Amino acid sequence: MRTLDLHRDVGAYALGVLDAADAFRFEDHLMECPSCALRLDGFGAVRTQLDAYARQTPAGVAPVAVAGQELLYRLLERADAVRGRRKTRR
Template identity: 50%
Template structure:
């Protein structure tokens, strides 16, 4: 994985959707990249809002269109 790809993985890492190998690689990168540390921290509120929204979804996770039961 190239360095530029690692920088792009900050959001996926914050969301916890990277695979095991990519998580390990990103964490190694994160240890020396202050820009990615900031990005991961900034994703914290986004992750929290997405988690809160997910709890509001009906079973199956598909929101119903407005005006439909």
């Protein structure tokens, strides 16, 4: 694998989606690449947020909501309610 490809794997490694062989190759590269080490630190907050999202998503619920009419209507109702509260305060 080329070094450029290894640099690109930092996000996948941070998210834990590399297979064992690719993770091993990336870890080998990581020991000698300060740029990837720095970028890996930057993914820490993203990983923390995704882990929290996964913990709070009930089992059996799709992790990504499919946008449909019901979701759109609920979002519009919520936006109207927020606008109404702002107008009331003024």
